[in-house]
Amino acid sequence: xxGTTVLIASPLEPELVERLASAVPEVEVLFxxxxxxxxxxxxxxxxxxxxxxxxxxxxxxxxxxxxxxxFDFDWRDPAGTARNAPxxxxxxxxxxxxxxFVARTGLDQTPITFTTxxxxxxxxxxxxxxxxVLDLAKGIPHLRAQQAAHRWERYATSxxxxxxxxxxxxxxxxxxxxxxxxxxxxDVVGVGRPGRTYDVPAGVRVVSTDALDEVLPSAExxxxxxxxxxxxxxxxxxARIEGLPAGAIVxxxxxxxxxxxxxxxxxxxxxHLGGAALDVFEVEPLPASSPLWDLxxxxxxxxxxxxxxxENAALVDLFVDNLRRYLDGRPLRNxxxxxxGY
Numbered sequence: 001x002x003g004t005t006v007l008i009a010s011p012l013e014p015e016l017v018e019r020l021a022s023a024v025p026e027v028e029v030l031f032x033x034x035x036x037x038x039x040x041x042x043x044x045x046x047x048x049x050x051x052x053x054x055x056x057x058x059x060x061x062x063x064x065x066x067x068x069x070x071f072d073f074d075w076r077d078p079a080g081t082a083r084n085a086p087x088x089x090x091x092x093x094x095x096x097x098x099x100x101f102v103a104r105t106g107l108d109q110t111p112i113t114f115t116t117x118x119x120x121x122x123x124x125x126x127x128x129x130x131x132x133v134l135d136l137a138k139g140i141p142h143l144r145a146q147q148a149a150h151r152w153e154r155y156a157t158s159x160x161x162x163x164x165x166x167x168x169x170x171x172x173x174x175x176x177x178x179x180x181x182x183x184x185x186x187d188v189v190g191v192g193r194p195g196r197t198y199d200v201p202a203g204v205r206v207v208s209t210d211a212l213d214e215v216l217p218s219a220e221x222x223x224x225x226x227x228x229x230x231x232x233x234x235x236x237x238x239a240r241i242e243g244l245p246a247g248a249i250v251x252x253x254x255x256x257x258x259x260x261x262x263x264x265x266x267x268x269x270x271x272h273l274g275g276a277a278l279d280v281f282e283v284e285p286l287p288a289s290s291p292l293w294d295l296x297x298x299x300x301x302x303x304x305x306x307x308x309x310x311e312n313a314a315l316v317d318l319f320v321d322n323l324r325r326y327l328d329g330r331p332l333r334n335x336x337x338x339x340x341g342y
Contacts, residue, residue, distance in 0.1 A: 004028070004327065005087075007063050010045040010072035010094060011036050016316045023320045026327060030067065035060045037075055041304075043311040045072055045094045052076075064088075069326065071319055079105040081112065088112055090326060092319050096121055096173070096306075096334075097255060099341040100228050114336040115322055119172040120314045121306035125253045125279070126176035128305035129223050130184070132251045132277020133160060141275070141296045161185035166219035168212070168235070169226030170198045171342075173253060177223050178204045189215050216240055221249045228255035229341035238263035247274040253305060256281040265291050268298060279305040 008017055008031040021029045035056055037047030052060060064074060064085045072094050074081050078101075081088065090113040095101075098116055102108040135141070137160045146153060165181045167174050170192035182188045182201045192198050194208040207215055209231075216222065222244065226232045236250070236259040244250075250273060252259055261282045267273040275297035281290075284303055292298050308314075322332050336342065 004068050005030060005066050006069045006071065006323070007031075007067035008072075009036070009070045009074055011039045011047055012071065012312055012316070016312055020316050020320060020323075024323045024327070027069075027323060030063050032059070032063065035063070041307075042309045043307050046075075049075060069323070073101075073107075078107065081105075081107060082110040090115070090332070092322060093117055093336075094315055096171075097227055097342070098336060100255070102336070102338070103341075108338040113332065115332050116334040116336055116342070117315055117318065118334040120311065120318060122172040122176040124308050125173045125225070125306050126180050128277065128279060128301065129177045129225075129251045129253055130180045132275075132299050133165075133181070133186075133221055133223075133249055134184075135299060136249050136275035136277065136297065137163070145296065160221075162187060163220040164189065164218050165221035165223065166191060166215050167223045167225060169224065169232075169254060170196075170200070170206070171225065171227070174223070174225035175200055177225055177253075181221070181223075186221065189219075191215065213240070213243075217243050218245065219248060220245055221251070223251040224254040224258050226254045226258060227340075227342035228257055233257050234260060236260065236264070241267050242272070244273065246272055249274050250276045250278075252276070252278050252280055254280060256284065265295075268292075268295050273297075275299075277301070279303055 004027045006027045006029050017029060017031045035052065037049050039047040061084065067085055068087050069090045070088060071092050073091055077084060093114060093116050096116050096118045098114060102114060137158055139157050163186050165186040165188045167178050167188060168191045170190045174190060175198060178188050178190050178200045182203050188204045190198060190200055190204050190206045191209055191212055192206055194210055198206055200206060224236060238260045241260065241263045264276065268276055277299040279301040280303055286292060286300060292300055325332050
């Protein structure tokens with residue numbers, strides 16, 4: 001497939017662009033960083049949007065119009081992609097969860113193929129889940145408060161070994177979370193889609209989503225690692241939160257809309273839940289008025305638990321592999337399915 005033009009549409013280190021161009025010399029790589037947002041922290045793909053003058057805006061339009069493949073979505077007018085990039089056949093996203101975005105922008109109604117970054121963020125998000133469980137179960141918030149008060153008072157803590165953990169969602173993130181929790185001795189139950197088999201450690205029991213209400217009442221730890229779909233919106237409802245054992249810990253690395261946040265706050269405030277480690281929220285950025293900021297048994301992460309300083313290198317490795325597949329006419333990895341929402 002000669003003449004394939006690839007546009008880098010979000011911030012990327014020049015050396016990684018060179019690695020991409022060298023690895024797949026058959027494609028023409030278009031990269032003009034002055035026309036892209038400026039990242040505010042390592043590996044950010046949003047960033048501060050530049051104010052393009054007329055000439056720069058025209059140049060970006062010309063680049064889009066010539067692209068057959070893009071690395072990430074058009075930052076200026078994603079909803080107009082089909083119109084502004086008539087040659088575009090495929091977008092490699094930099095996020096694993098793109099369902100909400102493509103639905104809001106109408107991109108799911110276009111013939112463009114989208115591939116996600118599924119798998120790239122599995123390890124950091126699973127590590128965040130494990131960190132949250134250990135932090136809350138071992139009483140680290142109490143220790144921080146005691147340290148701040150210069151108070152030396154011995155106390156008794158608890159163990160995570162033997163606790164029942166229910167991991168909802170068995171994509172790459174959920175499977176890696178199961179592996180880590182199993183490794184430190186939790187009794188792990190994974191909840192996956194009916195009729196599917198999953199590669200999880202031998203000690204992890206797998207049930208289908210049909211059995212969710214059977215396993216949640218015994219879940220001392222709940223980790224949410226599902227994509228956001230019509231089926232998962234509001235999945236951890238008020239009734240399910242109230243049905244969790246007293247002192248249970250909730251970890252959310254899925255999307256904020258998967259949880260009834262008001263009910264979660266009430267359960268955390270009342271002491272029914274032992275704590276929560278949250279990387280995602282119903283409204284982002286989390287409003288300053290949210291009680292979650294000030295609850296001592298809550299870890300607030302600004303939707304950044306997935307971002308490693310080495311993330312871009314992993315994304316480029318995935319993109320190179322998919323470009324090879326694209327050029328060879330083979331199936332792409334992580335193809336987004338609009339009917340499923342992931």
